[in-house]
Structures are given as structure tokens and as C-alpha cells.
Amino acid sequence: MAEIQVLSPPLDVDVDEPRSVAAVPTDSLDGGRLPRWSAVLVAVPAALLTLVMTLLGIGSRAMWNDEYATWYASTLTFSDLGRLLQHVDTVVAPYYLFMHGWIALFGDSELSLRLPSALFMAAAAALVALLGRRMFDTGSGAVAGLLFAGIPSVTRYGQEARPYAFAITFAVLSTLLLLRAVDRPSWLRWIGYGLVLVGAAMVHIVTLTILLAHAVYMWRVFRAKDDFRQLRWIAGVVIGITGGLPLAAKGSQQSGAIAWIRADGSAVANMPDKVFGSWQVALLMAGVAVLAAAFLWKRHRSLVLLLLTWAIAPPLFCYLTFPILHLFLHRYLLFTLPAWALLAGAAGYALIRFTREGTSIALSLSALTVVAGVFYVGLPALQEARRSPVLGEPDFRGAAAAVLARTHPGDGVVYTGTGRNGRRAFGFEGRDAKLPKDVLVLKTSQQLGGFGAQECTEPVTCVGETRRLWLVSATEFYMDPMIGLPETTQAFLTSAYTLTEFKNFEHVRVFVLNRKDQL
Amino acid sequence: MKYERVTRRVTGLKRYSVRIVAATLAVVVAGVAVFNAVTALPYKRGLTAVALPSSDAVFGAYLGPAAKGANGLLAWQQFSLTAAPYALDFSAGDSWESITGPEWMLKPWQRSGRRLIYSLAMFPHQPADAPAVSELRLSQCATGAFDLRWVELGRNLMGRGMARTILRPGWEFDGSWYPWAAHGRKQNYVNCFRRIVTAMRSIPGQKFQFLWNPAGGVNQFAAEEAYPGDGYVNFVGVDVYDVSWASNTYPVPAGASEADRQARSAAVWSNKLNGKSGLRFWSDFAAAHGKRLVIPEWGLSKRLDGRGGGDNPEFVANMIQFIQDPRNGVAFALYFDADSAHGDLHRLSSTTSPFPKSRDRFRRMMERVL
Numbered sequence: 001m002a003e004i005q006v007l008s009p010p011l012d013v014d015v016d017e018p019r020s021v022a023a024v025p026t027d028s029l030d031g032g033r034l035p036r037w038s039a040v041l042v043a044v045p046a047a048l049l050t051l052v053m054t055l056l057g058i059g060s061r062a063m064w065n066d067e068y069a070t071w072y073a074s075t076l077t078f079s080d081l082g083r084l085l086q087h088v089d090t091v092v093a094p095y096y097l098f099m100h101g102w103i104a105l106f107g108d109s110e111l112s113l114r115l116p117s118a119l120f121m122a123a124a125a126a127l128v129a130l131l132g133r134r135m136f137d138t139g140s141g142a143v144a145g146l147l148f149a150g151i152p153s154v155t156r157y158g159q160e161a162r163p164y165a166f167a168i169t170f171a172v173l174s175t176l177l178l179l180r181a182v183d184r185p186s187w188l189r190w191i192g193y194g195l196v197l198v199g200a201a202m203v204h205i206v207t208l209t210i211l212l213a214h215a216v217y218m219w220r221v222f223r224a225k226d227d228f229r230q231l232r233w234i235a236g237v238v239i240g241i242t243g244g245l246p247l248a249a250k251g252s253q254q255s256g257a258i259a260w261i262r263a264d265g266s267a268v269a270n271m272p273d274k275v276f277g278s279w280q281v282a283l284l285m286a287g288v289a290v291l292a293a294a295f296l297w298k299r300h301r302s303l304v305l306l307l308l309t310w311a312i313a314p315p316l317f318c319y320l321t322f323p324i325l326h327l328f329l330h331r332y333l334l335f336t337l338p339a340w341a342l343l344a345g346a347a348g349y350a351l352i353r354f355t356r357e358g359t360s361i362a363l364s365l366s367a368l369t370v371v372a373g374v375f376y377v378g379l380p381a382l383q384e385a386r387r388s389p390v391l392g393e394p395d396f397r398g399a400a401a402a403v404l405a406r407t408h409p410g411d412g413v414v415y416t417g418t419g420r421n422g423r424r425a426f427g428f429e430g431r432d433a434k435l436p437k438d439v440l441v442l443k444t445s446q447q448l449g450g451f452g453a454q455e456c457t458e459p460v461t462c463v464g465e466t467r468r469l470w471l472v473s474a475t476e477f478y479m480d481p482m483i484g485l486p487e488t489t490q491a492f493l494t495s496a497y498t499l500t501e502f503k504n505f506e507h508v509r510v511f512v513l514n515r516k517d518q519l
Numbered sequence: 520m521k522y523e524r525v526t527r528r529v530t531g532l533k534r535y536s537v538r539i540v541a542a543t544l545a546v547v548v549a550g551v552a553v554f555n556a557v558t559a560l561p562y563k564r565g566l567t568a569v570a571l572p573s574s575d576a577v578f579g580a581y582l583g584p585a586a587k588g589a590n591g592l593l594a595w596q597q598f599s600l601t602a603a604p605y606a607l608d609f610s611a612g613d614s615w616e617s618i619t620g621p622e623w624m625l626k627p628w629q630r631s632g633r634r635l636i637y638s639l640a641m642f643p644h645q646p647a648d649a650p651a652v653s654e655l656r657l658s659q660c661a662t663g664a665f666d667l668r669w670v671e672l673g674r675n676l677m678g679r680g681m682a683r684t685i686l687r688p689g690w691e692f693d694g695s696w697y698p699w700a701a702h703g704r705k706q707n708y709v710n711c712f713r714r715i716v717t718a719m720r721s722i723p724g725q726k727f728q729f730l731w732n733p734a735g736g737v738n739q740f741a742a743e744e745a746y747p748g749d750g751y752v753n754f755v756g757v758d759v760y761d762v763s764w765a766s767n768t769y770p771v772p773a774g775a776s777e778a779d780r781q782a783r784s785a786a787v788w789s790n791k792l793n794g795k796s797g798l799r800f801w802s803d804f805a806a807a808h809g810k811r812l813v814i815p816e817w818g819l820s821k822r823l824d825g826r827g828g829g830d831n832p833e834f835v836a837n838m839i840q841f842i843q844d845p846r847n848g849v850a851f852a853l854y855f856d857a858d859s860a861h862g863d864l865h866r867l868s869s870t871t872s873p874f875p876k877s878r879d880r881f882r883r884m885m886e887r888v889l
Binding site: 049052053056060139146150360361362365366367368369371373375376379382383386479480504 | 535538539545546552555557560
């Protein structure tokens with residue numbers, strides 16, 4: 001018996017309870033195991049609910065800065081993209097390349113740009129459910145998947161043309177494959193695990209910090225099992241890290257792009273709110289998760305440690321290494337959400353297992369009340385996730401529509417702003433229309449291999465005789481609209497043009513400047 | 520044996536039925552919560568931000584009484600680069616004849632075609648009046664003793680085609696400096712205000728509007744306690760001058776650095792904006808009562824006692840920004856472009872203005888204001 005177990009450990013083994021499957025009936029009303037196809041029943045509701053959450057309104061919200069960047073980079077020619085990636089955003093390169101192909105197939109509407117994220121988010125939910133089923137029982141998996149679907153951030157980043165949904169999926173998948181490989185540590189399984197880690201590194205390098213959690217789990221496995229084949233884990237890790245290394249190395253040279261990230265007191269205090277997308281949901285889920293962890297501690301210590309380090313170690317790592325790496329940003333840490341969902345989803349299971357042997361789906365499903373709670377306290381945030389424009393971001397879509405509705409051939413446009421600049425946004429919003437001429441541009445962002453253009457310093461020659469200028473000013477309503485432009489340009493525009501009209505949008509205003517000498 | 524099996528089966532079923540009921544309940548509860556959430560999602564159009572309305576605030580100024588003011592506004596328009604459709608004037612308070620709109624007062628405004636904001640003394644008064652006299656007059660007004668005077672004023676205005684005049688009865692009543700100061704007799708003030716409104720509205724064809732105008736800032740009492748009511752008020756007004764009696768503000772000490780001066784100016788502005796009875800308060804108050812906020816008087820100040828901010832371009836910029844911010848709902852704002860008799864200087868448009876830097880700033884900002 002012992003021999004067999006070493007060769008082929010039971011499917012649901014937790015290293016703390018090597019005989020758990022034999023000794024403890026799980027997964028059923030009456031003690032028998034549920035058939036394999038029940039996995040589908042667990043995964044489908046989570047995936048479907050996530051799809052509903054992410055597809056509802058997926059194209060309604062206006063794009064924002066980072067999504068405009070995705071569109072811009074993914075629609076460049078390959079040579080321009082190559083030049084861009086030499087300077088910035090190398091760590092997102094695989095995503096841009098993927099989107100390049102996607103856009104070629106499905107176009108560049110908001111829906112199309114965001115659809116991959118929605119699909120990956122649904123896959124992540126399904127995998128969370130499967131992982132929960134593998135770790136605890138079918139009921140816990142089902143609940144964990146639904147909990148995940150209810151997190152406001154899952155909606156938000158499932159509707160966002162950025163690679164974060166991909167990162168979550170790879171993080172969950174790698175952990176699922178880790179458990180499978182520990183069950184039957186064949187080379188094939190460990191290599192598969194390693195390849196998924198490469199994927200995680202490719203979509204977002206910070207995702208690799210999940211290895212901290214995997215390491216803790218494997219340390220427990222090594223202690224519990226005299227099986228050298230578990231050391232093959234190291235091979236998998238080496239594959240993952242080697243695969244991700246070139247991106248990380250190149251990316252570290254471009255750290256200027258993330259130099260604005262902060263890790264001060266308020267950044268730390270706001271982190272749960274930002275990661276979950278709602279502090280109420282964060283509080284509820286983390287509270288239930290901690291409770292579940294406490295109840296599971298005795299019988300499932302390895303899994304609890306795996307999930308807790310998955311949830312907590314990455315932010316901690318990013319915080320501690322912040323002076324060097326500057327990676328303490330909520331979006332980079334979204335892949336920790338499944339860990340919270342899995343722990344909280346196991347709340348019902350945990351209560352039962354704490355009090356007695358055996359369990360049942362019906363009792364595990366009692367944790368569905370937590371799902372109800374998450375949807376109840378999270379509703380305002382779920383609505384807010386669909387806010388257009390994203391809170392605090394300029395309403396470039398509205399501004400562009402106002403300009404496009406009235407622009408004539410021969411008009412020019414000037415972009416300025418304090419935090420954002422409308423040039424790229426207008427590029428997207430006006431992609432199928434005729435935008436006014438960008439009069440100040442000396443060298444385009446394509447030529448420079450960056451996201452910004454170089455503007456000319458001699459406005460008199462650049463602007464020429466343009467009769468009407470649209471000034472797109474991403475400034476607050478109370479600011480001088482020309483803030484951000486060089487003094488010489490400001491002086492020229494003020495002397496040569498008269499302001500005749502303006503329109504306010506959220507964090508951006510559009511001004512009409514008419515040439516004075518024509519009056 | 521058989522019996523035992525049956526009981527086991529029954530208790531077993533019982534046990535499962537409890538579980539099944541619990542599970543079903545949990546599924547239903549979660550299902551309802553999810554359904555409620557999903558159906559409450561704004562998926563069709565998103566929580567789309569409504570474009571902010573652009574400000575329709577109108578700028579203007581006070582340049583002096585009657586003919587002087589009417590002529591001055593022409594130059595002001597050149598200076599401010601904007602049309603000035605509103606005009607402000609003050610009734611002299613020496614007699615009922617002055618209050619009820621004498622020809623010398625009304626004719627220049629009639630000819631200017633501008634909409635007059637007529638600051639209305641609530642009763643005639645002399646500098647030497649004892650407080651008891653003012654108190655008596657205010658109570659007389661409150662009980663309707665002067666109603667016919669208000670009708671007379673209304674008729675005078677109507678007779679000159681000035682039916683759209685905005686009346687500003689008993690302005691700055693929350694201060695101590697006018698005889699209609701409402702401190703300690705708020706009800707009389709409120710009733711007097713209401714009598715004026717009622718009397719003037721009794722004239723057929725009138726289109727008068729009424730401006731209720733605290734001085735704002737910390738005064739003798741919370742001005743909102745003397746609000747006559749939504750039915751009697753068309754505009755809520757507040758006057759803003761760059762003056763301060765708070766410690767570490769004005770006077771700016773001689774030889775202070777520019778940075779120090781700006782810090783003091785910023786502190787004063789912060790109080791004007793967010794302080795007790797400040798601009799934000801009145802903007803919110805007006806909005807809560809469905810009225811537009813107006814700023815019938817605003818200005819820089821250079822005072823003999825040093826309590827004015829002097830040449831303070833930041834104050835000008837802050838005021839223009841506040842007036843332009845559509846969220847504040849300002850309908851019009853008039854710069855007090857005249858010096859007062861007791862050495863309090865405000866003049867801005869004049870080339871001999873004591874505030875040259877502010878004057879430049881005002882011009883530059885108005886070039887970009889529409």
C-alpha cells in the first residue's frame with residue numbers, strides 16, 4: 001500500500017493527510033466520490049457567471065490610458081512595434097503580439113479589444129472552481145469559482161484591454177498543475193507546469209511571485225514524502241524563470257515607465273480596496289478566508305499555507321522590494337485574488353471538517369451565502385467598475401466626439417494636459433474618422449519608438465496659417481487650459497488666436513481657437 | 520433487523536433532507552443576490568459621465584453710481600474683453616425719494632439697456648440715527664408700514680421699462696454696518712424682506728427678481744437663519760473681498776518674501792472658499808434651494824488698516840476660476856471696480872490701479888474666459 005502510494009498518490013492528497021481520500025469520504029451526500037464529469041458542473045457556473053459579469057457592458061465604458069496604449073502598440077507595424085518595445089513596455093510585448101493577431105482577426109472595437117480578457121477571466125474562474133474541487137471538495141470549488149466571479153476587480157479587468165486577466169489565468173493554472181504534478185510527479189507534468197510558468201512570466205512578470213507560494217507548498221511536500229521525483233519541481237521552476245528572464249531583464253532597463261508607482265502608507269492602506277475593487281468585498285472575503293484558514297489549519301495545513309502565501313506573499317514581496325523594483329501596484333497583484341476566493345469558498349467545508357470527519361457537497365454549498373454577501377456589498381463597486389470614463393481619467397471619448405462632430409478640413413488640433421495627453425486617445429477615437437491635423441507634431445511616436453510625440457519648438461512655422469485650432473486640454477476646469485505647452489507655444493497661441501468656445505468634459509476640455517487676423 | 524434498517528434509512532433521509540434544504544436555501548440566496556446584482560448593472564450605456572455643462576457665468580462690474588457707473592461700464596467692457604449685461608447700483612438711504620428710484624438714478628441705467636441690480640435700503644436712515652430708530656424702522660417695514668413705498672419704487676421702475684430689475688433688499692444684513700443689520704432681529708428682517716417682495720410683485724406686468732445677499736464670511740450670526748424662503752428669493756448672493764482679520768494672514772508684514780505673501784494669500788483664499796459661510800457653503804446653499812448663486816460684489820482690497828491682501832493676482836485667478844466652475848452655478852459676478860470713501864481701494868481696470876500685477880492677471884485670464 002505504501003509502495004503504491006509513493007508511485008501513484010491518491011488524487012486529492014493533501015500532504016498533511018496522505019490517506020485523506022481513503023480515510024475521509026468527501027465530495028458527496030453519502031460518502032461516495034462524484035464522477036469525473038462533475039468537474040464540468042463545478043467549472044461551468046463559475047465561467048458562465050464570470051462571462052455574464054464581464055460581457056455586460058464590455059464595450060460601453062470608454063477606453064482609458066493603458067487600453068489606448070494597448071490599441072496603439074497592437075496596431076503598429078511590426079517594425080514600429082519593435083522600435084517601441086526597445087524603449088518601453090517590453091514586459092507586455094507578448095500580450096501586444098497576441099493582440100496584434102487578435103485585432104487582425106476580429107478588429108479593434110472596444111468589444112474586440114477587451115474580449116480576450118473576458119474569456120481569460122472566465123477560464124480563470126473555471127480553473128479556480130477546479131482547483132477548489134481538487135483542494136477541498138466539489139462544493140468548495142463551486143463556491144470559490146462564483147466568489148471569484150463576484151469580485152469587482154474581476155469585472156473591471158475582465159473588461160480591460162490589458163494582460164491582467166491572462167496573468168490570473170496562468171497563476172491559477174500553474175497552481176492546478178503543481179498539485180497534479182505532486183500527485184503524479186512525472187517529467188511531463190513538471191514540464192507542463194514549467195511551460196505555464198513561462199506563460200505567466202510572459203503576460204506579466206510579477207505573476208512569477210506565485211512561486212513563493214509554490215515553494216512553501218513544495219517544502220511541505222518534501223518534508224512529508226520521501227520522493228525525489230518531487231525535486232523535478234525545480235526543473236519546472238527553472239523553465240519558468242528562464243523563459244521569463246529575457247523579458248524581466250529588458251523590462252528592468254525600462255523601469256522609468258513605472259517610476260510613478262508609490263508604496264507609501266496610503267498605497268498600502270488602499271491596496272485591498274484596489275485589488276478587490278471594493279473594500280467591502282475585500283473585508284468580507286478576507287474575513288471569511290481567514291476564518292476558513294483557521295478551521296482548516298489542523299487538517300489541511302499545506303493547502304492553507306499555499307493559499308495564504310499566494311494571497312499575501314506577492315504584495316509583501318513587491319512592497320519589500322519596492323525601492324529596487326517599483327512593482328507595488330494593485331493591477332500587478334490581481335493574480336492573488338483566486339487564493340482569497342479559494343479560502344473563502346472553502347468556508348463551509350472548513351466548518352464541517354473542523355467539527356467532524358467527512359463532508360458533503362450540500363454543507364460545503366452553505367458557503368454560497370458568502371457569494372450572496374459578496375454580490376450584495378459589492379454591487380456599488382460592480383456598477384462603478386463599468387463607470388465611463390474610468391474614475392479620475394479624462395473623458396477623451398466625449399471630447400473626441402465633440403471635435404469630430406464639428407471639425408472641418410484644414411482645422412488643426414493641439415494636445416496638452418497635466419497628467420494625460422489626448423493624442424493617443426484621439427488616435428483611437430478617431431481611427432475611422434478624419435481627425436484635424438496634429439499641427440505641433442515634429443516627430444511622431446512611431447518614429448520615436450515611444451508613446452509620446454516630439455513637438456516642435458517653433459509654433460509659428462508648425463501651426464502656419466491654420467485658421468482654426470482645437471485645443472484638447474486634459475486639465476482641470478479651473479486651470480489655465482494651456483498648461484503643459486511650452487511657454488513659446490502658449491505665447492504664440494494667445495497672441496495669434498482668439499478663444500471663441502469651449503466645452504467641459506470630465507478632466508478634459510475642448511477649446512476652439514480662431515485665428516485673429518481673419519476677423 | 521428489518522425495522523432497524525428502515526429507521527436508519529428514515530433518519531438518514533432526514534439527515535439528507537436537512538442538508539438538501541440547507542443547500543437549496545444557500546443556492547437560492549446566492550442566486551437571488553447574483554440576479555439582483557446582474558440586473559442592477561448599468562451595462563447598456565455604462566455609468567457614462569454626463570458632460571459638465573459649460574459655465575454660463577456672466578462677468579461684470581460696478582464702476583460708480585448712476586451716470587458714472589453707466590459710462591464706466593463701456594470702458595470696463597473694453598478692459599475685461601466681455602460684455603457686461605448686468606449693472607449694480609445702490610439706493611441712497613437719506614430719504615424715501617432716494618430709495619424709491621429718483622430720475623437721476625434710474626435714467627442712466629434705463630438708457631444703458633443693462634439689467635440693473637438695485638441694492639435697496641430697507642428704510643431711510645441717517646448716520647446719526649440711534650440704534651433704536653433703526654430697530655423701529657425695521658419693525659415698521661416688517662409689519663407692512665412701508666408697503667406703499669415699495670409699490671412706488673416698482674411703479675417707477677416699470678415706468679422706465681425696467682420691469683426686469685433685480686432687487687437686492689437689505690444687502691449684507693449679517694454684518695453690523697448697515698442699519699438693517701439683522702442680528703438679534705432676524706424675524707423682522709425676514710418679514711421686511713417678504714413685505715418688499717410681496718408689495719412689488721403685486722404690480723401687474725412686473726418681472727422683478729429678488730436677490731438675498733449675505734455678506735458672507737464670519738459675521739454676527741449664521742446668515743442662513745435669516746433666509747426669507749424660496750418663494751421670496753430668486754438669487755442667493757454673497758460678496759467676496761480679499762480682506763482678512765485672521766491671525767497670520769493680513770497685513771502682510773513689510774519686507775515679507777513673495778513666498779510668504781503667497782502663503783498668506785492662499786490661507787485667506789482657503790477660508791473664503793471652504794471656511795464658515797464661505798463660497799462653497801453658499802454655492803451648496805443656493806443649489807439646495809434651487810437658486811443660482813451670484814456674486815454682486817467682489818474685489819481686491821488695499822486698506823488703511825492693512826487688512827486687505829493688496830496686489831494679489833492669485834485672488835483674482837481664484838475668483839475667476841470659482842466663477843467659471845460650472846459646478847458652482849454662478850449666474851453673474853460683478854467686480855467692485857471703485858474705491859470706497861473710507862480709504863478702502865478696489866479699483867482694477869484703471870491704468871492707475873493700485874494692483875498692477877492683478878490687473879495683468881485679470882486681463883490674461885479673461886482672454887481665455889468665454
